[in-house]
Amino acid sequence: MTVKTRFAPSPTGFLHVGGARTALYSWLYAKANNGEFVLRVEDTDIERSSQEACDAILDGMNWIGLEWDEGPYYQTKRFDRYNEIIAQMLEAGTAYKCTCSRERVEALREDQAAKGERQGYDGCCRDKAITETDEEYVVRFKNPLDGSVVFDDHVRGRIEIANSELDDFIIARTEGTPTYNFCVVVDDWDMGITCVVRGEDHINNTPKQINILKALKAPIPEYAHVAMILGDDGAKLSKRHGAVGVMQYRDDGYLPEALLNYLVRLGWSHGDQEVFSVEEMKNLFSLDDINKAASAFNTEKLQWLNQHYIKSLPAGYVAEHLAWHMKDQNIDTSNGPALADVVTALSERAKTLKELAASSRYFYEDYEEFEATAAKKHLRGVAMEPLQLAHQKLAELNNWTPEAIYQVIEDTAAELEVGMGKVGMPLRVAVTGAGQSPGLDITLNLIGKERSVQRILKAVEFVANRINS
Template identity: 40%
Template sequence: MSIVTRFAPSPTGSLHLGGVRTAIFNFLFARKNSGKLILRIEDTDQERSTVDSLDEIISSLKWLGVSWDEGPYFQSKRLDTYKKYAETLLDKSLAYKCFMTNEEIKQLKEEASKENKIYRYPKTWRNRSDHPDNADFVIRFKTPESKEIKFSDSLRGQISIDSSNIDDFIILKSDGFPTYNFASAVDDAEMGITNVIRGEDHLSNTPKQVLIFNAINKKIPTYTHVSMILGKDKAKLSKRHGAESIKNFKESGYIAIGIINYLARLGWSHGDQEIFSLNEMINLFSLDNLSKSPAIFDTEKLDWVNASHIKRSDNNNLKKLLELELYKEINVDLAIELTKAKSKNLNLLKASLGFCENEYVDISEELKSEARENDGVDLIKQFSRDLDSMDEFTEKAIRELFATFLEKNNIKMKNIASPLRIALTGSKVSPGIYEVIRILGKNLTLKRLRAFVS
């Protein structure tokens, strides 16, 4: 049997971490099994669905590299399909028209609230045939009475629930749009979905969807309801925990593989391994290695994973991601190689290379004054002469130059490194001074030092 999974976001907001992890799990499972991933847009909530949200979802998935094989399919363009299935259920007496008005339902809910009871639809129209003419109606599913609803969850085993816990739920609204559970089940059936991998917050929806599958005589997929993502305080993930959109993470300098790796490890594991390439995740992914325990979102861990991938990244790829034009005398490959190991995101990496963009750097009067303290200018002049006389410009030679210079002047490293850093980068924060000099090269280093002391 060929594996078919789906990712089915609603375009009612940005793509957040929980949804992205669901997409990643479906993507990895499909690729591991040479199967198919379908992208389905569940846009039946017309009031809240927006084009901007849809565009952001699509662009976020593309940026992450979570590719799909079919779609996107839009539920709003499949209304005839849902109507056909609803009418079939009506013909089989597995569903019925309900003419109860919103005012009547509101009154029943208020009465239930006064009595501290949970509102349940009283099945008013379940067996009635005295339908009024030209009146709005919804179509409700006729939930079987006293029946055990069973389905299999690969993570949680066999699950059963008594049908008495489920109302005669609406499947088609008066405006012709389907409800979530009806559209989801019909689409999963029509699209041949074999595996539904989604968050455990959907577990309560599954019995209703199973009823729909049985009613339309379609095979029930295998369900996998993955654990929730919580904040460090064990509360549901929210913006205060860092639950931003993927767009925000991208703008904050995270790279796609860093996000994918970190989110995949929230609920999935392969031994003690933490850092994976995309191919490794595809080859090693298994539903058997998912955890039922809630996953804890940790920004520091995300930063570490992202930094690890930046360190492992190809320099040419990083150059494209940085969109940074460096001064012509700078060895770009060397500049990235020497700075990426200490950068936890692209924004910091780009900032650390700011001193490489132009021939000279702007230095504030305050920093100039600081660099001139304690004979800073004289030390820079001496250092320039020693550097200029170097025959070999290698890392080893630069380190030896510093060692000799410190001993000759009987000073500590900070006495020369600090004024050099300011003169060469225009900042007190930069890569190590050895790295700065190697990145700039001998000629550009001397140019900047001479410009500073002149």
């Protein structure tokens, strides 16, 4: 039997981190077993669903690289199929029409709550065999009265829930639209889903869905209910913890490899290994090794992983992702070094691509003024002679390479009989406008001869004005 899993988000918001991790686990289980992965959009909540949210989910899935083998399927396009099954269940007696008013049901629940009883529908219409009626009605599933639902969860182990704990829940509303628990069952059946991976908040839905599957004489899939993700402070992850939408992590400068690697470890482990390629995830992942306990999100660890991938992935690939941030920060890269070279130069210094983009601006455009602290410390009167001599030598340099540039800086220091720092630091502030950069030979080489010489001259003029003021 081919393993087949699915990810079934509701398009009522962006693809959040918890959903992305569920999708990843579901995807990995399929790939680890040479199976198939289905993407299904559960959009029956028409009032809250939107095309914008649907696009955000698809964008998020594409960005993190979770490609689906089938889909996306949309529940709103399958109403005819749901209604067909509901009609069959009414005919078979496994579902029935209920004309109880909303007021009666609400009063019933209030009375049950006052008595400390389990709240649920009392089966008033269960045996009335209502067929034709002018009254408004819902369709309810005729839940078994005896026995229990038992299933072995990959994460939770054996779960057993007595049928007496379940009521005859609604599977079609008064206006005829099918409900979540019903649509999910028909979809999983029709799509041949063999294992359902989802959040632990769905555990209470599982026995209801299993009972419908039994009534339809449909195969029952395996289940894996994963624990929630908590914020750094131990509370349930929410917007106040920062980026909770997948694309927000893209916007904040994270690589998809870093987020995937972090998410797979957020509840699953393989020994003490921290860094996993996608291929390693596929080969090593097992649903049975998922932790039952909730996992806490650690932004510092994600940043560590992101920096690892910025440094270790091919510079050309990282540059493809960096290009988005350069454009987002209005940095025109058409006149300057190749982005891959900038990645190579700055990868040791940046935790995010957003930082990397911001710190690379001086490679592509002239700064308006020197950073005050750096200028005060390094563009003093004693810097005049080193800057002037370096300017002269660099302007005469025909072979503009890191090696030749380094030799010029070394020769300048030797000729003036000063340490390399006495030349290097004023030069660094001169060409970058600030006090930090990669090695000067690399930095000047990437900035280019014309810009470098012009900027050094600008620094000489700054020092001269400072001396004369």
